[in-house]
Amino acid sequence: MDYSSILLVTVAVLFIGVAKAGFGGGLGMLTTPLTVLAFSKLGKNPAYAIGVLLPLLCAGDAFSLWHYWGKWRKENLTYLLPGTVVGIIIGVQLIDHFTPRGVNLAIGIIAVLFVVFQLTKEKIFGWEGAFAPNHRIGVPCGLGMGVISSFAHGAGPVAALFLFPQRLPKQTYVATNILVFFWVNWLKMPFFVVDQAMVPLPLFVKHSLINADTLWMSLKLFPLVPVGVWLGVWCNRRFSEKNFVRAVLVFLFLTGLQLIFNFDLAKLFH
Numbered sequence: 303m304d305y306s307s308i309l310l311v312t313v314a315v316l317f318i319g320v321a322k323a324g325f326g327g328g329l330g331m332l333t334t335p336l337t338v339l340a341f342s343k344l345g346k347n348p349a350y351a352i353g354v355l356l357p358l359l360c361a362g363d364a365f366s367l368w369h370y371w372g373k374w375r376k377e378n379l380t381y382l383l384p385g386t387v388v389g390i391i392i393g394v395q396l397i398d399h400f401t402p403r404g405v406n407l408a409i410g411i412i413a414v415l416f417v418v419f420q421l422t423k424e425k426i427f428g429w430e431g432a433f434a435p436n437h438r439i440g441v442p443c444g445l446g447m448g449v450i451s452s453f454a455h456g457a458g459p460v461a462a463l464f465l466f467p468q469r470l471p472k473q474t475y476v477a478t479n480i481l482v483f484f485w486v487n488w489l490k491m492p493f494f495v496v497d498q499a500m501v502p503l504p505l506f507v508k509h510s511l512i513n514a515d516t517l518w519m520s521l522k523l524f525p526l527v528p529v530g531v532w533l534g535v536w537c538n539r540r541f542s543e544k545n546f547v548r549a550v551l552v553f554l555f556l557t558g559l560q561l562i563f564n565f566d567l568a569k570l571f572h
Contacts, residue, residue, distance in 0.1 A: 310340035315523045318355075318362040319530025320537060322480055323369055333359075334455045335413050335557040348409070349397060353511035355455055356487060356494055357520040358527055363484035365531040370477035375470065378478055379485060381440025382447065382464065386486055389448020391505055394493045397453045410561030412456045417555045419459045433467035440464060451486055452493070 314336035321332070337351040433439075443464040451457035461482055465475060494511040 304343070307340045307343045310336050310343075311523065312526060314340065315358055315526040316530040316533065318358055319365065319527055319532070320534040322362050322483070323366040323476070323531040323534030332413075332557065335409055335561055338409060339557065339560065349511055350516060352397075352453065352455060353494060353513070353516035354519045354523070356490060356512060357517065358523060359455060359483070360487045360491070361524060361527045362531060363480055363487055365528050366480045366534070367477075367484060369531065369535050370473065370480060373473050373477035374481040375468075375474060375478045376481060378435055378440075378465065378482060381435050381437055382444035382461075382482060383485060383489075384437075385441040385444025385446075386448040386451075387444075387489060389445040389450075390452050390486075390490055390493060391448075392445075393449040393452025394490075394506070396449070397511070407562055409454045409456060410558045412450060412454055412459070413558030413561065414555060416456070416459045417551050417558070419462070420551055433469075435464065435468060447486060448489075452490060457483075457486065 314333045317333050317336070334351070334355065337355055338348045341351045341354070342348070443460055446460040447457035450460060458479075461479060465478060465482075468475075470478060491512075493506060496506050497508060497510040500506075500510075
């Protein structure tokens with residue numbers, strides 16, 4: 303890997319922990335676009351990057367949960383997970399029908415829409431009182447989370463649509479977000495590991511997204527995850543969330559545009 307790819311993937315993996323433990327996970331949307339960009343420079347398709355990321359995301363969830371243990375609202379799982387399971391099955395099928403360019407385009411659009419959502423969510427939800435979670439809203443939100451998370455690891459905006467209107471205290475919101483994605487990511491794991499050669503069912507992908515090659519790369523990047531979690535906890539306590547979020551949204555927006563229009567923003571790192 304050249305130094306620009308190393309820099310991109312290092313920032314991406316560090317951001318797993320920074321986003322989860324620091325600011326509730328949503329800003330982790332930056333992770334997938336950066337990782338896809340880094341590995342595309344090596345001729346790897348987006349599915350490779352997605353496979354590398356899932357074990358790291360599971361590790362980031364585990365480390366982050368330890369810092370926020372017991373501060374979550376676990377009843378949110380009962381509203382979101384039924385739809386999430388169905389969404390994951392649907393999302394996994396979509397992976398086989400996307401070209402590498404199509405996956406890049408989808409991830410880029412999700413990234414840009416997430417920025418728009420982050421900039422407008424206060425106005426969208428500002429007029430409402432606290433939202434009481436329920437299955438009527440939770441099941442379709444869970445369905446959307448499962449679909450988007452399966453092929454882009456980018457379900458943060460959909461989770462925020464369900465959690466943000468509840469007006470949870472900051473630490474409760476972060477902890478609940480971590481708990482939800484801990485389950486979402488582990489529910490995805492069997493569908494990423496098992497393929498149709500192992501189990502001849504259309505529920506699974508044709509070729510495993512997690513294999514010996516992606517696992518070896520995940521293992522090499524793993525030490526960055528607890529470092530990122532520690533940085534996230536530190537940032538949560540010491541930095542202005544508003545300024546931090548602004549900087550991340552700018553970077554995420556540019557990365558999304560790169561994936562949509564195929565500009566060579568990576569030259570900035572040369």
